[in-house]
Amino acid sequence: MNIMELLGRSRVRVEGEKVIEASDPVIQWCPLFDKIRGIKEVTAESAAANMEFRIENHGMFSPRRKLKMGTFVGFGASESMMTGIRAGIIDAAVTVCDGAGTVITANPELVQGMGGYISGLAETDPIPEVMEGIRRMDGHVLSPVDGKIDQIKGAAYAAAAGYRKFAVTVADAAEAESLRELEKTAGVRIMIIGVHLTGISPEEASRLLAAADIVTACASKHIRE
Incomplete structure (x- = not known):
């Protein structure tokens, strides 16, 4: 099982390089991710979308995982x-x-x-x-x-x-x-x-x-x- 908490502890589960579920976060806004990714409101949906971005662009939870950045x-x-x-x-x-x-x-x-x-x-x-x-x-x-x-x-x-x-x-x-x-x-x-x-x-x-x-x-x- 692959689980990562992000964007205000939204608990995101990943299977087969896809987000299966994401829980509600405990905060509504994160200044870092607003600045870096333009996320204005932290929600379960924005957490899931950010996890999908990491999977697609960085290969997280996949054989494509990048190990340099x-x-x-x-x-x-x-x-x-x-x-x-x-x-x-x-x-x-x-x-x-x-x-x-x-x-x-x-x-x-x-x-x-x-x-x-x-x-x-x-x-x-x-x-x-x-x-x-x-x-x-x-x-x-x-x-x-x-x-x-x-x-x-x-x-x-x-x-x-x-x-x-x-x-x-x-x-x-x-x-x-x-x-x-x-x-x-x-x-x-x-x-x-x-x-x-x-x-x-x-x-x-x-x-x-x-x-x-x-x-x-x-x-x-x-x-x-």
Whole structure:
């Protein structure tokens, strides 16, 4: 099953390179997508249309998936990790990709190529062509059999592979807190980046801010305050 949340957490399901369903978002307007794509009102229909645009133009959830792209915004999680690797601040990144799940890589181009198109990836089916493309760009797919997303196991793999300072994207406080524990047991330094946080609770926001290094506010009132 392929599910991604985008444009105000509209939960969009994709099958056979087609949008099957999209839920109502929790916001009505996004300044970023208004500027980039001219979307004046965020609705289930506009979220579905944007997902279809990504499928058609970027090959998301398909064997045509593009794994290279330029900078989308100057402040995104993938852009930050790409810059961090290039500058030597981090050695690698543990992130996700549709068609693959959790991916570990030290290739800054791959980090941006995968992450620049993604909003909140919840589930994905493995796609052999996508995983092979990732492998050719020096990426490691954590679970090629099922495309599982597991950032904690991805971080453990990165530590076991010899990376001593790396970034990990997470979407909830519990994962961030678990990564801090892994830091202690594995003797590594983890740059924790909180992503896809629109609509989180005040308690979740407080815990995430305490555990993470970088937190993207998205449309979260509690993160901003």
